[in-house]
Amino acid sequence: MTHVITQSCCNDASCVNVCPVNCIHPGPSESGFAAAEMLFIDPGVCIDCGACLDICPVGAIVADYSLTEKDEAFRELNARFFQSAEAPRYIPRRADRQMPGDPGRREKLLVAIVGSGPAGAFAAEYLLDAGVDIAVDMFERLPVPWGLTRFGVAPDHPKTKQITDIFERLPDDPRLRLVLETEVGRDISVSDLTSAYDAVIFATGALSDRRLGIPGEDLAGSYSATEFASWYNGHPDFAHRSFDFDTERVVVIGNGNVALDVARVLASDIDALRRTDIADHALDVLASSRVQEVVVLGRRGPAEAAFTTPELLGLAASRDFSLQVEPLSDGATARNWAGATKLDILQKLAGKAPKGGRTLRLLFQRSPAEICGEDRVSAIRLVHNRLECGPDGRIVATASGQQDILDTGFVLRSVGYAGAAISGLPFDERRGAVPNVGGRVTDPATNGALPGLFVTGWIRRGPSGSMGSNRSCAREIVTALLEDHLAGKLNQRGPASDRLRQAIARSSGLAHWRAIDRHERAEGQLVRRPRVKLVHRGDMARIGAGEPAP
Numbered sequence: 001m002t003h004v005i006t007q008s009c010c011n012d013a014s015c016v017n018v019c020p021v022n023c024i025h026p027g028p029s030e031s032g033f034a035a036a037e038m039l040f041i042d043p044g045v046c047i048d049c050g051a052c053l054d055i056c057p058v059g060a061i062v063a064d065y066s067l068t069e070k071d072e073a074f075r076e077l078n079a080r081f082f083q084s085a086e087a088p089r090y091i092p093r094r095a096d097r098q099m100p101g102d103p104g105r106r107e108k109l110l111v112a113i114v115g116s117g118p119a120g121a122f123a124a125e126y127l128l129d130a131g132v133d134i135a136v137d138m139f140e141r142l143p144v145p146w147g148l149t150r151f152g153v154a155p156d157h158p159k160t161k162q163i164t165d166i167f168e169r170l171p172d173d174p175r176l177r178l179v180l181e182t183e184v185g186r187d188i189s190v191s192d193l194t195s196a197y198d199a200v201i202f203a204t205g206a207l208s209d210r211r212l213g214i215p216g217e218d219l220a221g222s223y224s225a226t227e228f229a230s231w232y233n234g235h236p237d238f239a240h241r242s243f244d245f246d247t248e249r250v251v252v253i254g255n256g257n258v259a260l261d262v263a264r265v266l267a268s269d270i271d272a273l274r275r276t277d278i279a280d281h282a283l284d285v286l287a288s289s290r291v292q293e294v295v296v297l298g299r300r301g302p303a304e305a306a307f308t309t310p311e312l313l314g315l316a317a318s319r320d321f322s323l324q325v326e327p328l329s330d331g332a333t334a335r336n337w338a339g340a341t342k343l344d345i346l347q348k349l350a351g352k353a354p355k356g357g358r359t360l361r362l363l364f365q366r367s368p369a370e371i372c373g374e375d376r377v378s379a380i381r382l383v384h385n386r387l388e389c390g391p392d393g394r395i396v397a398t399a400s401g402q403q404d405i406l407d408t409g410f411v412l413r414s415v416g417y418a419g420a421a422i423s424g425l426p427f428d429e430r431r432g433a434v435p436n437v438g439g440r441v442t443d444p445a446t447n448g449a450l451p452g453l454f455v456t457g458w459i460r461r462g463p464s465g466s467m468g469s470n471r472s473c474a475r476e477i478v479t480a481l482l483e484d485h486l487a488g489k490l491n492q493r494g495p496a497s498d499r500l501r502q503a504i505a506r507s508s509g510l511a512h513w514r515a516i517d518r519h520e521r522a523e524g525q526l527v528r529r530p531r532v533k534l535v536h537r538g539d540m541a542r543i544g545a546g547e548p549a550p
Contacts (some may be wrong), residue, residue: 002041002043002046002048002063002064003048003052003061003064004041004062004063004067004071004074004075004078005024005038005039005040005041005060005061005078006060006061006067006310007060007074007310007311007314008058008059008060008159008160008310009038009039009058009060009310009466010057010058010060010160010163010466010467010468011036011038011465011466011467011468011469012122012467012468012469012470012471013027013028013033013039013468014057014471015039015051015052015055015056015061016028016039018052018055019051020047020049020051021045021046021047021049022045023041023042023045023046023047024039024040024041024042024052025040025042026039027039028472033472034469037308037338037466038308038310040078040082041061041078042082043079043082044082048063057162057163057165057166057468058159058160058162058163058468059162060159070317073313073316073317074310074313077341080337081337084337108133108134108135109133109134109135109198109199110134110135110137110196110197110198111127111135111136111137111197111200111201111481112139112193112196112197112200112201113127113136113138113139113200113201113203114139114184114193114200114201114202114203114422115138115139115140115147115202115203115204115205115457115459116138116139116140116146116147117146117147117148117149117203118146118147118148118149118163118167118457118467118468118470119203119205119456119457119459119470119473119474120138120147120201120203120457121145121166121167121170122456122470122474123201123456123474123477123478124170124176125166125170125474126474126475126478127478127481128170128173128175128176130478132482132485134175135175136175136176137176137177137197138176138177139179139182139184140179140181140182141181141183141186142180142181142236143236143513143516143537143540143541143544144180144540145178145180145513146164146167147205148467149161149163149164149167150164150233151229151230151233151234152207152229152230153233154261154264154265155232155233155265155273155276155278156264156265156268156272156273156276157261158276158277158530160467161277161530163467163468171510171513177509177510178510178513179504179507180507180508180509180512181508182503182504182507184422185422185423185424187499187503188499188500188503189424189499190422190424191424192496192497192499192500194452194453194493195491195495195496195497196494196496196497196500197452197491197493198452198490198493199452199453199454199481199484199485199490199491200452200453200454200491201454201455201456201477201481202422202425202434202453202454202455202456202459203455203457203459204419204422204457204459205419205457205458205459206417206418206419206420206432206433206458206462207226207417207419207420208226208417208418208419208420208432209226209227209413209415209416209418210415210416210417210418211413212253212368212413212415214368214371215371216370216371216373216377217371217413219371219373219375219376219377220375220376221244221247221376221377221410221411222371222377222411222413223243223410223411223412223413224412224413224414225252225254225258225259225261225412225414226258226414226417227241228262228412229258229262229265231279231282232265232279232286233278233533234277234278234279234282234533234534234535235535236536236537236540239281239536242285243285243410244410245266245285245286245289245290245291245410246290246409247290247408247409247410248290248291248292248293249291249292249293249294249295249406249407249410250263250266250291250293250294250295250408250410250411250412251294251295251297251380251406251408251410251412252294252295252411252412252414253297253368253413253414253415254297254298254306254413254415254416255297255298255305255306255362255414256306256307256414257306257307257308257311258414259296259306259307259412259414260307260315262412262414263294263296264315264318264320264360265278265286266289266294267291267320267321267359268318268320268321270283270286270289272320275528275529276529276530277524277529277532277533279533279535280532280533280535281535291410292358293358293359293360293361294358294359295361295408296360296361296362297363297366297368297382298362298364298365298366299366299367299385299397300364300365300385300387300395300396300397301328301329301364301365301387302325302328302342302343302362303333303334303335303339303340303342303395304339304387304395305342305364309338309341309342309345312342312345315360316345320357320358321357321358321359321360322355322356322357322359322360323349323352323359323360323362324349324352324359324360324361324362325346325349325352325361325362326350326351326361326362326363327351328343328347328350328364335395346362365384365385365386365387365397366382366383366384366385366404367382367385367397367399368380368381368383369383369403371411372405376409377409377410377411378409379406379407379408380405380406380411381403381404382403382404382406383399384399384400384402384403384404385397385398385399385400386398386400416463417432417463418431418432418433419433419458419459425453426441426442426443426444426450428444431462432462432463433455433459433460433461434460436454436460439455439456439460439473439476439477440453440480440484441453441454441455449489451489452484452489452490454477454480454481456470456473456474456476456477457470457474460473461473508541508544511544513544515544515545516534516540516544517531519534519549520533520534
């Protein structure tokens with residue numbers, strides 16, 4: 001008997017560290033880890049000790065005899081990985097590099113973390129476990145913490161959200177202070193932080209959408225996938241948005257995991273969504289949707305699709321809608337194991353007849369050339385692409401002469417993300433990230449490290465990797481911070497500015513969040529949902545202050 005990792009795998013690799021026989025791959029010390037879509041358990045090495053099952057934060061690991069019909073595909077996927085040339089073969093475990101200890105400095109180390117999403121939360125976890133005398137202030141601009149976990153994970157992926165169970169334990173440590181409703185660059189400045197803390201870690205993510213750069217992009221009915229996902233996930237900055245689903249076809253441009261998330265929400269049965277923590281205002285609007293078909297476009301071929309194999313398998317197993325894949329070209333090939341696996345799955349799905357209800361269609365080798373319409377979207381013009389091998393060996397899409405017109409009244413753009421600049425912090429506009437070397441923020445003029453400034457997560461490396469990938473990133477950053485602490489290379493901090501002290505004094509904190517959390521869970525229990533989210537700042541303020549619900 002062995003265990004199998006299933007769709008909700010978050011790649012945080014905590015399972016790798018507890019496995020006594022090193023049967024989970026690729027691990028953080030292996031070359032394939034950074035690009036891995038998920039982790040796998042070697043069935044020939046696993047001893048069924050259950051250590052990984054106990055520590056997995058999202059419940060992704062299942063005994064093989066307990067697999068549901070939906071998850072049986074992951075047994076085959078797991079076995080297939082270890083049959084591939086890319087699978088590691090008995091790599092001895094490399095001992096984790098020990099974090100530097102406390103150098104005996106008398107003064108407490110003061111660290112600020114900007115952002116409370118997974119990247120910031122993992123950094124806080126490592127700082128608190130580092131064995132140094134420390135105090136950590138975590139600054140979050142919203143009235144509620146945990147960032148992408150609350151506002152980015154699709155509502156029908158409840159297991160993925162379980163990672164917040166780890167984060168919720170952090171503020172119980174008296175050395176960490178949660179400072180909510182405080183925005184760096186608005187309420188306080190970067191210099192306010194650098195003058196009051198030994199080190200500042202920026203973990204603000206990369207949630208600005210990249211533009212298509214085509215005519216009609218700004219027509220009514222054309223939206224970014226991020227704003228749509230934030231709306232249905234109850235983000236207070238997007239709760240006031242309105243979306244019109246008075247159309248039979250929606251077109252999603254891009255085919256990464258976010259594109260699949262928004263497509264799946266649009267295609268799902270409303271009764272299935274009622275069992276999730278999707279925002280009530282989204283439920284009300286989606287209940288009257290006329291959408292019958294959701295088309296997801298990829299500019300390259302199926303083997304180069306940006307979505308991960310687990311998400312594709314999840315789509316294929318859904319009973320809420322029909323998944324349709326156009327017949328693939330006879331010459332479709334893949335250059336690696338992940339691409340070959342996607343291609344094999346899609347070839348089995350291609351041409352299958354719809355089973356009724358709404359349809360989710362995957363189209364490949366199509367690029368948008370124009371979003372058409374007078375006052376609002378009425379159609380989209382697509383160019384067919386042929387695939388060619390570029391000078392660097394990568395497959396590139398080149399426009400052919402063939403074009404299509406798809407009628408639609410609703411377009412979602414999901415073609416990439418970038419971070420947002422913060423006044424007082426260097427920023428690389430081209431990469432959409434903060435310039436850094438190994439997580440140490442650098443001065444663009446000299447390329448030298450700026451003392452005491454660090455970045456982690458997407459604002460460091462760009463939008464790559466899964467939510468759990470931020471754990472290894474955070475460990476690297478905290479190790480670098482503690483090394484600089486030992487070497488005396490951090491900030492020479494002084495007293496906190498009046499502006500910083502006042503911002504902290506008027507901010508909400510842990511008690512405020514816990515009151516909101518209790519309220520949302522209690523409301524959810526009444527209707528058999530995980531929680532009913534508060535989405536307006538005023539309501540959050542009232543509930544957080546202990547006032548009666550509106």
